Amino acid sequence: MTIKRAIGAGVFFAILSTSLVSCGGGGNTGGSDSTSTDDALIGAGSSFDNPLFSKQFSEYSKTNGLKVNYQSIGSGAGISQLTAKTVDFGASDAPMNGKQDSALSAPAVHIPITAGAVVLSYNLPDVKDTLMLTPGVLADIFLGKITKWDDKAIAAINKGVKLPSTTIVIAHRSDGSGTSNIFTTYLAKVSDEWNTKVGHGSSVNWPAGLGGKGNEGVAGLIKQTPGAIGYIELAYAIQNNMPYAKMQNKAGNFITPSIASVTAAANIQIPADTKVSLTNTDAADGYPISGFSWVIIYKDQKYGDRSQDRATKLVKLISWMIHDGQQYSSALNYAPLSPAAVSAGDAVLKSVTYDGKPILQ
């Protein structure tokens, strides 16, 4: 009896102590990972980039043996991780805003890594032709001012198309996302009313409509609800065979969203810090609701106990991603970077230093 009890108590304590130790141990390894080994880099951020990054990193590790552990936790969370210096690079669908910049302990740089588009998908079973939309009509729909599909404003653009009298059901993202940021930035640019009433950001106060979580949530709402219209990523719409509208761009042309028309939209004068929105650009054959996704790293790579080797590996990886790595974009429905974007990215990478000395010669 006594021995049994003693063993019982012993086991009890053993379990308790191991569970406590393992908790502590888990926390420690998480923190030291980023600095202990130099043949594995850590990145975090945008979930939009994740499929492309997975492909690029697996190809890169075949030739260079460098492992990259990318956590697709969302753009904002990626920036927080970079701010906390727990990752080597962050990835974001929106450039860092002023408040995020001021939270950083040292300056960071943005390198455009790929481009994507946001398309307007809809559920109108009887409409066979591709729907066409102008910026003004789109803004009025999302402001809740146009409520029926056979509204005169929509009919005027889509001449010859028999539009139903169904009520328009708006679907938007409920989770904060880079997709929402690109879309609301576009609406704020083309509509003064949207700009003053709603504004732009990864989460906004939507004047009307239903929210779905993620691309799949919005797509689910659109597919199910007759008369629905919502915005999703181009890649998601292509993969799921969803119809999407042609948008009128700044030059007045109606553009079908595609990889080529997104790359075209990005072929513009890009500022030195590359923090530019691709919405409503001047490109005549560019799709107007496009946007870059960026990789963000510290400008001076000597922080904490980082080695020069690690810093060089990181910069070389990013340089490969914007050159050779771009060949994997099209197959995954990402728009390859425009020549202007690549040369802007090159210039930024050349400015990255280690202890004040440039890393790339």
Next chain:
Amino acid sequence: MITRSDLPLRVINSSPEAVAKAKKRARLSFRQIRTENIFNKTLILMGLIMVVLVVGIFLTLVVQSLPSIKALGPKYLWGKVWDPVQDIYGAWPFLLGTLLSSFLALIISIPFSISVAIFLGEYHPAGWLPNLLKNAVELIAAVPSVIFGFWGLAVLVPIVRTFESHIGVAPVGVGIFSSSLILAIMIIPYAASLGRSMINLVPSHLKEAAYGLGATRWEVIRSVVLPYTKSGLFAGILLSLGRALGETMAVTMVIGNTSLIPKNIFAPGNTMASVIANEFTEADKPVYLSALIELGLVLFLVTVVINMIGKKIIDRFTND
């Protein structure tokens, strides 16, 4: 705590064998007492860890939401606008959405959970059909909530939409009503299994006495079983309400996620847990993040208040 010196060592027979035997017995009993002490202390430690955890979570929530409390003040609670772009945060639409969907779910689920509890506890405690029912109910508790969400979006929402178009409200399908239906299904097992064990505990002599007096089965359930178990049934219902208040994934998929105040129970809305899950990863401003954590604090307090009211009601029931 008992130490070695406290032990009375009574030696009746002073022969060496007897002394050795008595000493051995004393050693053995001391060892037993020591085990008891260790076990007792372990239990206290485990209990304390739980308390520390709850207090720790509460303090973390308070500290993290300080920036938002300072910036927004108490108006946060009844503010009707949630606008991250202009840093205006009001929790009222979500507080309303949480309470509305949870209590509606509770009202829908109570008839089912009480019936299941009575059926399994009193009418048919054994047999293949009750076993099947029992396993099915327990299985509901084991299904991941995201599965409920998908099922709700794919199956339930179209049915609700058809229903809505018949009764003449905007046929959107998703909304408070759909999420209440999903929640009701998810919380049935909690009240049902607690109710069933409570009904099993009703002393059989009470029931036999009632039957002896000529009571029918319904009369026994109404006048003996239910009065005897009402505090237990209520505790089960309270447990399921707690589950409904905090449910996130399934709700966010079918509630429609708008920050507008719901006009009726068929309108889309949002709950506090769902807003946190949706917006936490991309909350890119300190006040925004803090406002979301304050939402968690409000949810925590709402749960505490509802539990306290529940305890009061249970006490009153048992005192009768």
